[in-house]
Amino acid sequence: MTNADIVIIGSGIGGATIASGLAGSGASILILERGEPLPATPHARLTRSIFLDEHYRPKEMWREAGGAPFNPGNYYYVGGNSKFFGAVLIRYREEDFSELEHFGGVSPAWPFSYDEFEPWYSKAEQLFRVRGVLGEDPTEPFHSIPYPFKPVPDEPPIARARAELKSLGLHPASLPLGVDIETWLKEGRTGWDAFPNTGQGKIDAQTGPLAEALRDPNIRLETGAHVDWLEAAPDGKSIAAIHYTQNGAQKTLSPKLVILSAGAINSAAILLRSPSAKGKGLANSSDQVGRNFMNHNSSAMLAIDPRRRNDSVYQK
Template sequence: MAETADIVIIGSGVGGASLAHSLAPSGLHIVILERGEHLTDTPEARDDVAIFQKGFYRSSEEWLGTDGESFLPGNYYYVGGNSKFFGAVMYRYRREDFSARPHMDGASPGWPMSYDELSPWYDRAEAIFRVRGSTQQDPTEPAHAKPYAYSPVPDEPAIAAVRKRLEKVGIHPSSLPLAIDLDTWLGRAPTGWDAFPNTGEGKIDAEVGPLKSALDYPNVRMVTGARVTRLDINESGRRVVAAVYIKDGVEQRISAGRFAVAAGAVQSAALLLRSTSTAHPTGLGNSSDQLGRNFMNHNTTAMLAIDPFRRNSSVYQKTIAFNDFYNENNEHGFPLGNVQLLGHITGNILKANFPVPAPGWLTSLIARHAYGWFLTSEDLPNPQSRVTVRDDRIVMHWIRSNMRAHKALIAKTRAVMRKAGFPIVLTHTFGRKTTSHQCGTARMDSDPKTSVVDLDCRSHDVENLYITDASVLPTSAAVNPALTVSALAIKAGASIARQA
């Protein structure tokens, strides 16, 4: 006999965990199905060779490009999802990101809601992720109802010096909003957190923050090692009746009054595309033909700013950013993007990412004088940029957009670094394998003809189906999406609880 619940949540990443956190006080019987297992603490968790050179934690799952080539996408399948490895940056989308506006190579359509409508849900998301930050340093920071509850993560001396150098050349560096308990993180080992797995409490990821909060309630339960293969629909095509999943090699079913898919923008789209039926021949909830379309994946570049005369003594590094080129107030007249520090790049990390084979002594020498930056520009939605499923394999067709703006951001940032006293500036622009900010495959809007879900993340076609991850984002903006995903999921949870 199939198990039953009031709501089944598929995925325990930022979206799924935040939804569970939002719903837990309602008393509803909630079951979370998670494909992965808990990350356990081992020596590899802080070993830069194991992580970056040997790929100790990387999934072996391959996706297929429309060019016919397979690739490892860099997704992770653990309790807490990709947030176990994220850089813990919890930006709010800027106020301007919610409005339609032109870009250098296209236009952003804006959102069906305003920043002010989402702002109270940002407050709740920041609280559960215990975000450290400041509302006073970044000119693009939108209004908050109240200051951050925690002070910014402190700059190390080397980074404080970089901040001053940037200020002297007219830049407005600001503290990154971070979900990091610094003392706890460094108490495990003196490393950065960006791309390092969180096996303790130092990084407030989806597991440590909202999921732990949800599981404190007796009405919330999680099943790990549960890979959901399809959702079954009733004869009318209006209600999901069961989730079918494989655990320990055995197919199982669970029925519920409501279902929420939060497996990530690519995996959620793939699951729903696989869940075909007579009523939904092109995928579950896909009458608009938008499911899997409008895939966005930030245009990103890593930049090394090198000062041969000063050593970078930092351990974690990732505390500042600047948004001076985020909006259109530049000589190009268009938004360009965000610039933020990467975690401290060690010689071993640099060796793993060096464009040609290089000895460790050389990469270590470069790393001692280098500061890594991460440049992000908005990728614009395009219905031809999409995720499909072929013979049960995920097929990715990503059409990059807005690259002229990204190249302009690179040029302006390079000029800033050189003016600030970094004579050597190296860059590497990432391709489709970097899928950390994937979004957009089940876009949100009030019009069911052009979108997949409504403003409460509920399917237009299936009355008891919700999607609560980055799939629903109408635009990618140019900052990290995790906080926005959490805010929308908490908002969706409140809507579900009101109906219960």
């Protein structure tokens, strides 16, 4: 095949979104995705298949620092991990961009403010067709454009809980969600967090930005393309070639620009296995690439009342 002007590695949230932003630019763009489209099978709405049999987990093992193997919660499909995401599309708050003191130390301020990001948050919310409402959450930062759709409606148990929380002077707020709730429920009456999106119910990287990008005839997607390593130019300041494997064949591309968006783990892994002058991998003069992974970590408070039954289908 002929080389593209721009090659995007990965079709998840990052790769698909930037591809949609480049649509109409006139550049020849190729997206390389190691996975294939997620097939529609009965497993997609079976709780046992997803949470017990781990039907969708990758057939690979990673290793902890001590060498113990484990099966990662990483998915290789068109659309990346977003095919299984909980569809919560919440903005950082204004103070998140400032210097913050935490229990473990001080987090430095970002080199730009929320105000600079805000227009792009608004664009992203339109692109992912987010359902939400302003005015419920007192921590919600300024929005230049309202959410494009009304929030997902409360089911009766959730509506009751909301009313009781409000009566206590609290501020329960609807999460902003990238979900076409009517379409999702037609395909099966389940929640969506960790359930694979095999149709149009969730607005994930594939059904949102990637679909928009592929309307441009200059943007193409190749699946089953596993990027092995990146070859740096002699001056070490650009990428001369992408080396990847597809259907057992070794292939090479030499685009003008490479966008690496293969996820937090695999982007680092690709850089680390790419040769460099100092032998530490590309873009790793600090020796910190892959060493500071930000995990999805949160705290929650759970209340159980044995006198009530929560029969809601989607609790988000």
